[in-house]
Amino acid sequence: MLDSLFDDVKRMNKRQFIYQVLSFGMIVSSALMIWKGLMVVTGSESPIVVVLSGSMEPAFHRGDLLFLTNYPEEPVRVGEIVVFKVEGRDIPIVHRVLKLHEKNNGTVKFLTKGDNNSVDDRGLYAQGQLWLTKKDVVGRARGFLPYVGMVTIYMNEYPKFKFAVLGCLAIYVLVHRE
16 A cells, blocks of 8 residues: 555656645645644634643543634633643643732732532642743633544544654545646
């Protein structure tokens, strides 16, 4: 199967090969433009995230795909589901706002907790950090598609699955070219 793939590539003349490479480049650049457009429209650095753990069950399950917005003029509210990043951690966390602490000078701090967790998130925050601020928020959950993100989880947990998916896509593209 892989041999026939390489045979197809070898049979292409230079112009056909360049056409395939440019077509692939246009697909990738189009996807990046759509992503950047979503970032501008939603105000979020990451308009779509995948729930990676069961800490928000029953509201969200592992593999659910969340759609986020992060408009600066919207106040944070108790009960709202936010996605936040903590200093020293690469992966954002999806949890519910548990408490709100407003000061007279207008600053707002808040505490989060996963619905399925027994304690608040202070153990997840950066060392010495007791509250989150708006700068920690990546976005707020506005909608979701159940289990659509399981493909992403499988590709991260099982690298062979990732290469199988990429291989199938490459074969599909080569077989269905004109």
